[in-house]
Amino acid sequence: MKLFFGKGKAVEEKIYAYLNYINETKNLFKRIITNFFEGKVTEKFNEEVLSVHFKESQADDLRREIECHLYGKALLPEFRGDILGLLEELDKLPNKCETVLFMINLQNMHIPQFLRDDFIELIDINLKSIDESINLVTTLFQAPKNVGAIVESLDKIESESDRKEREMIKKLFDAKEVETCEKILLKELILEIGSISDFGEMIGDMVNIINIKVKV
Amino acid sequence: MGYLYLSSGVLLGWSLGANDAANVFGTAVASRMVKYTTAVILTGIFVILGAILEGAKGIETLGALTNQSIITAFISAIAAALTVIFMTYLKLPVSTSQSVVGAIIGIGIYNSYFNFKSLSKVIICWIGTPIGAMFIAIILYTILSFILNNLNLNLFQIDFILRIGLIIGGTYGAYALGANNVANVTGVFAHITGLSPVTLALIGGTSIALGVITYSKNVMFTVGKKLVPLDAFSALIAILGEATTVHIYAKIGVPVSTSQAIIGAVLGIGIIKGMRTINLKTLLHILLGWIFTPLISCILSLGLINLLN
Numbered sequence: 336m337k338l339f340f341g342k343g344k345a346v347e348e349k350i351y352a353y354l355n356y357i358n359e360t361k362n363l364f365k366r367i368i369t370n371f372f373e374g375k376v377t378e379k380f381n382e383e384v385l386s387v388h389f390k391e392s393q394a395d396d397l398r399r400e401i402e403c404h405l406y407g408k409a410l411l412p413e414f415r416g417d418i419l420g421l422l423e424e425l426d427k428l429p430n431k432c433e434t435v436l437f438m439i440n441l442q443n444m445h446i447p448q449f450l451r452d453d454f455i456e457l458i459d460i461n462l463k464s465i466d467e468s469i470n471l472v473t474t475l476f477q478a479p480k481n482v483g484a485i486v487e488s489l490d491k492i493e494s495e496s497d498r499k500e501r502e503m504i505k506k507l508f509d510a511k512e513v514e515t516c517e518k519i520l521l522k523e524l525i526l527e528i529g530s531i532s533d534f535g536e537m538i539g540d541m542v543n544i545i546n547i548k549v550k551v
Numbered sequence: 552m553g554y555l556y557l558s559s560g561v562l563l564g565w566s567l568g569a570n571d572a573a574n575v576f577g578t579a580v581a582s583r584m585v586k587y588t589t590a591v592i593l594t595g596i597f598v599i600l601g602a603i604l605e606g607a608k609g610i611e612t613l614g615a616l617t618n619q620s621i622i623t624a625f626i627s628a629i630a631a632a633l634t635v636i637f638m639t640y641l642k643l644p645v646s647t648s649q650s651v652v653g654a655i656i657g658i659g660i661y662n663s664y665f666n667f668k669s670l671s672k673v674i675i676c677w678i679g680t681p682i683g684a685m686f687i688a689i690i691l692y693t694i695l696s697f698i699l700n701n702l703n704l705n706l707f708q709i710d711f712i713l714r715i716g717l718i719i720g721g722t723y724g725a726y727a728l729g730a731n732n733v734a735n736v737t738g739v740f741a742h743i744t745g746l747s748p749v750t751l752a753l754i755g756g757t758s759i760a761l762g763v764i765t766y767s768k769n770v771m772f773t774v775g776k777k778l779v780p781l782d783a784f785s786a787l788i789a790i791l792g793e794a795t796t797v798h799i800y801a802k803i804g805v806p807v808s809t810s811q812a813i814i815g816a817v818l819g820i821g822i823i824k825g826m827r828t829i830n831l832k833t834l835l836h837i838l839l840g841w842i843f844t845p846l847i848s849c850i851l852s853l854g855l856i857n858l859l860n
Contacts, residue, residue: 343714347707410710411584411783418706476705549706551696551784 346409346418347476349401353422354469356394357429361465363387364432365458371439372446372454384436391429398422417545424541425472427534428465435527442520447513450521453503457528460499464492464535475542482546489532489539496532500525556621557740559628561758564736566635567647568598568762571732573771574793574809575724578786579717581772591767593718594725595760601729601801602756607748608804609734610755613651614741616669617659623856624739630654630852631735638844643836645844646808649677651735653845657852676805677841680796681815688792688819695788713783720787724794728809729756730801738806785820792816811837 367383370376401422405415438444446454471485503525507518576590619627631650638645652673659665699709736755741748781789793812800807814837821827 343707343710410707411713413782414706414710476707478703479705480703545706549704549709551699551709551782 343409346401346404349397349404350418350422350472350476353394353397353401353425354472356390356397357425357465358469360387360390360394360429360432361462363390364429364436365462367436368439368458369455372451372458374451381440384440387429387433387436391433394429395426398426413548414545417541417548421472421538421541421545424534424538425468428468428531428538431527431531431534432465435524438524438527444520444524445517446521447507447510449510450503450507453499453506454525454528457496457499457503457525460492460496461528461531461535464489464496464532467492468535468538471539471542475546479546479549482542486539486543489535493532493536496529500529554744556625557737557744557754559625559632560737560740560755563628563632563635563647563651564733564755564758565762565766566632567732567735568759568764569766570635570639570762570770571647571728571759571809572725572763572767573773574813575728575790576721577771578781578790579721584714584717584783585721587768587771589718590721590771591764593722594728594763594767597722597725598729598760598763599753599756601726601731602733602752602759603729603749605730605798605801606733606752606756609731609801609806610738610741610748610751612669612673612804613655613734613738613806615666616652616655616673617664617666618662619655619658619739619743621740621743622859623658623661624743626852626855626859627651627654627658627739628736630657630848630855633851634844634848637847638840643840643843646677646811646840647732647735648806648808649841649844650848651738651806653848654852655739656845657849657854658856660849660853661856672803673805676800676803676807677811680800680807681811681818681837683799684792684796684812684815685819685822687795688788688816689823691791691795692785692788692820692823696784699784713787716787717783717790720790720794723798724790724809727794727798727801729759731797731806732809733759734804734806781817781820785817785824788820789813789816792819811840 363383364387367380367387371380402419405419409415410418467485467489471482471489474481474485504522507513507521507525510518513521572591572594576585576594579585580587580590628651631647631654634650634653635645635647638650652670656665656670699712704712733752733755736758737751738755740746740751744751746754790813793809793816796812796815797807797809814833
């Protein structure tokens with residue numbers, strides 16, 4: 336039996352391990368970026384940014400391993416493509432965390448005091464999207480009938496993030512004390528953080544379709 | 552001497568095995584859901600089992616269609632085999648069952664003797680094969696999809712069930728193939744070789760299994776790929792519909808075409824899903840096969856027996 340069907344179970348377990356990596360990357364990212372926005376930057380900031388990069392690389396390695404498993408006929412062909420697509424989309428979540436930290440670090444970004452709380456709020460909203468995405472994929476594999484409610488929640492989070500982004504950009508460009516070039520960089524950072532929930536929403540849509548396809 | 556004449560039947564069995572294994576495991580193998588080696592081993596074993604356990608009835612039916620001597624039986628098998636080769640060369644759909652019956656009719660014309668009751672039963676069953684498979688597929692699709700959708704299974708559980716289903720369905724298809732089609736291979740030799748129906752079924756089943764093991768790979772991939780656009784659940788229903796139909800006819804004792812059964816099943820899936828799964832050309836091909844296969848083999852066997860005399 337294991338000869339025929341062991342591969343499917345192995346893929347399922349590896350996907351849970353992959354989701355765990357995404358969660359660990361998110362927690363690391365949250366700690367570093369919250370410290371940054373609260374002005375608690377230490378000389379170890381570079382190292383911390385790199386630690387997110389390493390965690391993201393580990394997640395990437397595991398994702399490739401799962402993909403190899405899938406190409407090795409672990410699932411029925413019609414499900415193989417869906418899971419591969421879902422993994423690619425999930426991968427964008429830790430990638431975005433890494434990109435945001437690199438932006439801040441490499442561009443020596445300075446966050447104006449009047450925007451710090453807004454940034455923390457925006458980060459919280461978008462990290463909620465990562466949590467819900469992980470929850471959604473786990474639910475898809477464990478209790479598929481509950482998928483709908485989480486997809487709806489991801490949609491709401493994305494709208495909430497959009498609203499916050501618009502509010503912050505308006506606030507930023509209304510501020511007289513910030514240089515225009517700095518405003519453009521900060522706007523880019525706001526949009527980059529906000530894109531996490533955009534990917535969360537896309538994951539929601541994909542999972543919804545997979546869940547419909549599973550019905551025969 | 553009788554065994555030497557049986558060689559023509561063995562040849563026919565070999566070509567049947569090489570061609571028809573695709574109808575039971577084609578989809579699963581071509582889409583790499585099941586390994587070719589696994590499929591071939593399972594098909595080989597279950598074709599022989601089906602032939603031994605349930606093949607005798609069909610052998611009796613074909614043996615009773617007309618009076619045969621060892622020479623006419625040999626000619627029937629050769630004429631049927633040549634028709635299969637000829638139709639395959641012309642890329643026309645061919646049914647070994649119809650080819651064999653056509654050849655027997657040729658011998659019947661030569662002998663001026665037919666068992667019309669058995670012949671009409673056979674012809675009614677031919678027409679009933681795709682139609683029966685279509686209805687069975689519709690029923691199976693409705694019941695199984697209702698059960699699966701109400702079990703609230705996740706993707707990995709559905710994947711597991713469909714995979715195991717395809718293996719069980721393919722194995723059942725192989726069993727039904729052996730039970731039903733072994734009569735095509737050694738049916739004409741019933742009553743004249745002194746061999747019991749079970750022994751004839753064993754010889755026939757083994758020759759089909761040999762065809763499956765030695766020469767089915769290319770056909771399996773070609774036929775299977777034609778059916779790949781079907782999703783796994785539909786492929787499972789197609790195999791189960793075909794196997795059930797062919798098995799029912801094995802119980803009745805009439806050899807029928809597995810290819811036509813699977814086409815009927817796919818048609819049924821199309822009806823239930825509201826889409827066209829079989830085009831008009833394929834249906835026309837079946838109709839042409841129904842007419843030309845028995846006609847050609849009948850003319851061939853009649854020609855060969857006259858030539859020999």
